[in-house]
Amino acid sequence: MKKGNDHGKHKYGMVIDIDKCTGCGTCMVACAAENNVSVRADQSDKERTITWMRLYKISNGKEFPHTEVSYFPRPCMHCDHHPPCVSVCVATATKLDFNTGIVSQIYTRCIGCRYCQAACPYGARYFNWWDAFPQDKGMDRYLTPEVSPRMRGVVEKCTFCHHRLMRAKTLAYAEDRRELEEGEYVTACTEACPAQAITFGDLNNPEHEVSKLIKHPFTFRLLERIGTEPKVYYHSSRDWVRKLGDNFLPGEYTPVVNKTWAEEEWSTKPGRDEF
Amino acid sequence: MDSPLLPHGVKRCSTWAFFFWTLPWLALLAWGGLSAFLCLWKGLNQTNMSNVFAFALWIVFDLAVIALGAGAFFTGFLTYIMGQKELKNIIKPAVIIGFICYSGAMAMLGIDIGQPIRGWFIFWHANIHSMLVEVSFCITCYLMVLAIEFIPIILENRKLEEIKELRIFGHSLHEIMAVFAATGTFLSFFHQGSLGGMFGVMYARPFAAREGFYIWPWTFFLFVLSAIACGPCFTILCTKLTEFFSRKKLVPDSAIQLLAKISAWLLSLYMVLKIADYLGWMYGIIPRSGLTFESFFREGPYGVYLVVCEIIVCGILPAIILMVPKGRQNQGWLIIACLLNCTGIVLNRFLFIVVTLAIPVMPFDRFWGYLPTWQEWGIGFAVIGYGFLLFSAAYRYLPIFPKERELNPITE
Numbered sequence A: 001m002k003k004g005n006d007h008g009k010h011k012y013g014m015v016i017d018i019d020k021c022t023g024c025g026t027c028m029v030a031c032a033a034e035n036n037v038s039v040r041a042d043q044s045d046k047e048r049t050i051t052w053m054r055l056y057k058i059s060n061g062k063e064f065p066h067t068e069v070s071y072f073p074r075p076c077m078h079c080d081h082h083p084p085c086v087s088v089c090v091a092t093a094t095k096l097d098f099n100t101g102i103v104s105q106i107y108t109r110c111i112g113c114r115y116c117q118a119a120c121p122y123g124a125r126y127f128n129w130w131d132a133f134p135q136d137k138g139m140d141r142y143l144t145p146e147v148s149p150r151m152r153g154v155v156e157k158c159t160f161c162h163h164r165l166m167r168a169k170t171l172a173y174a175e176d177r178r179e180l181e182e183g184e185y186v187t188a189c190t191e192a193c194p195a196q197a198i199t200f201g202d203l204n205n206p207e208h209e210v211s212k213l214i215k216h217p218f219t220f221r222l223l224e225r226i227g228t229e230p231k232v233y234y235h236s237s238r239d240w241v242r243k244l245g246d247n248f249l250p251g252e253y254t255p256v257v258n259k260t261w262a263e264e265e266w267s268t269k270p271g272r273d274e275f
Numbered sequence B: 001m002d003s004p005l006l007p008h009g010v011k012r013c014s015t016w017a018f019f020f021w022t023l024p025w026l027a028l029l030a031w032g033g034l035s036a037f038l039c040l041w042k043g044l045n046q047t048n049m050s051n052v053f054a055f056a057l058w059i060v061f062d063l064a065v066i067a068l069g070a071g072a073f074f075t076g077f078l079t080y081i082m083g084q085k086e087l088k089n090i091i092k093p094a095v096i097i098g099f100i101c102y103s104g105a106m107a108m109l110g111i112d113i114g115q116p117i118r119g120w121f122i123f124w125h126a127n128i129h130s131m132l133v134e135v136s137f138c139i140t141c142y143l144m145v146l147a148i149e150f151i152p153i154i155l156e157n158r159k160l161e162e163i164k165e166l167r168i169f170g171h172s173l174h175e176i177m178a179v180f181a182a183t184g185t186f187l188s189f190f191h192q193g194s195l196g197g198m199f200g201v202m203y204a205r206p207f208a209a210r211e212g213f214y215i216w217p218w219t220f221f222l223f224v225l226s227a228i229a230c231g232p233c234f235t236i237l238c239t240k241l242t243e244f245f246s247r248k249k250l251v252p253d254s255a256i257q258l259l260a261k262i263s264a265w266l267l268s269l270y271m272v273l274k275i276a277d278y279l280g281w282m283y284g285i286i287p288r289s290g291l292t293f294e295s296f297f298r299e300g301p302y303g304v305y306l307v308v309c310e311i312i313v314c315g316i317l318p319a320i321i322l323m324v325p326k327g328r329q330n331q332g333w334l335i336i337a338c339l340l341n342c343t344g345i346v347l348n349r350f351l352f353i354v355v356t357l358a359i360p361v362m363p364f365d366r367f368w369g370y371l372p373t374w375q376e377w378g379i380g381f382a383v384i385g386y387g388f389l390l391f392s393a394a395y396r397y398l399p400i401f402p403k404e405r406e407l408n409p410i411t412e
């Protein structure tokens, strides 16, 4: 699988700190602007708008004054090994790149059968129900030149800003480097988040912050049990948030409680949050 | 007016009556034509499909007509390969129904994909791991087989028969029908199965996901079995409908009874396996995903009543009626049982398509509901209109019921 110009195997991934996320939506806006996501004058039909990065509001479901609210920013999870959406695609229009771990989408090959949308449990895939981006009113001047706009009738999704990887690589090659430094390639949402809730990097590189963060007991993934192996991780100190990351039968969820934070000791005995 | 075209020795309604009969179906076709035009011209925003309901009414229609059209390959298999000579009396209508169902489904699929002009990418850039690729390959090939099976039937038209070359060609095709029946059986087995496999392999959707044998999820085998259980019933229904409208007996009871009996056994076997499948899934995949059966029906318009209907009302009940000789020999009960059987299979496809998508997998997501637009209905109904038109034209101009003359001697 190794290409001549790419030493070692990378696995790009992201850790989102839910405790830091304020739900401001900057990641959504940055993503849409960066990736030339189509917009319409009326964006109220949420079943048909395109939001590669989407915020889900979650709540602990308790009555005031115990109500707590949080947000799950949800990009494509870039599921690993056997992404649900990849093997189903009829036209080989979506692929998992083993050199980067990125699940890509070839717009000009997609026939728009939407099987991949049905297969993705995160709702991360979006179909172009209308003609692309308004071409009049000069809005095409705001397009990112590195990202191709999509035509009507094809499926699109978060690419981990793949073009930024290309850009970073080109730059590195120009400087006669073959490896990227940490932080040279980050996604638009990572860069834009004012709370710095998103960390992006190579999960295979032990030096990268992300590969340390994913070992933390507060780190979890969405729907881990069904075996999609997402490369997007979440981090929260609150049990009710972690519990909403997956489906659990009664009694199945074991809360992680940080009893002695100073000594970096972790216990799974019930503590602050009870379920 | 068109009497030189009508088959010998049978009675048909007047040309005018036939013309008026076709009007409602032509109207459905016009409605569908307008809808198709809008969908191709303006895009799929004309439908109520969405990023949640990526598959909707059309896919339900597709899967339903393909299952119901299974009567064609299965009757062919029984007639030519198992040597059930009795079924020669019903094989021609079965083939025509199959042709209608498959060509209708293909036409709908052509509109359903977002980029119809790229349809050939399925073959050119085929992803051999995708069940949908297998479906597309087999359906396309099988439609050709059906067309080949349809040709000799068309060539039996009185006027065409007069042309010697065509007559010889038609008869030679007849001779080798067994080859096509075998090919059709092979192709049908795989695409009926892959249509089920399509849903079983969606391992991240616990409502549809199934375990299975090697690369084939259980839905693969269940879809094959359910299709051959309901296909013959649909053939019976269509024949009965033709008999009702033409007010005469067209197929000897023995052929109908044989089909009904075979259907009964297959449906019973299917019900046993389907219930086993439900149980295996309820105690395997669902708890492993951290869910319960009830959690799928917590909210939204699609309740557990759909499953009850599928299994009991439209599964076990028709199986019993068809199984009991007294039941299937009674015209009324036979028709009710066939109707229920077909409804059950359509319901099964509906559950796998629409209900699967309506149920959120992420715990913080919501349940969804969906209603089709008139454009979606238009295209669905156009397939029905097309079916009525083609079938009535075939009945009028071709001798598709070999026993018609014998059963309805013209007295004067």
Ligand code: SF4
Pocket: A075, A076, A077, A078, A079, A083, A084, A085, A086, A103, A119, A120, A121, A122, A123, A124, A125, A157, A228
């Ligand atoms: S999150 Fe969805 S779209 Fe992204 S890789 Fe996984 S299945 Fe595919």
Ligand code: SF4
Pocket: A088, A089, A090, A091, A092, A093, A094, A109, A110, A111, A112, A113, A114, A115, A116, A117, A154, A155
């Ligand atoms: S919609 Fe496009 S990417 Fe998705 S399965 Fe169909 S062809 Fe593949």
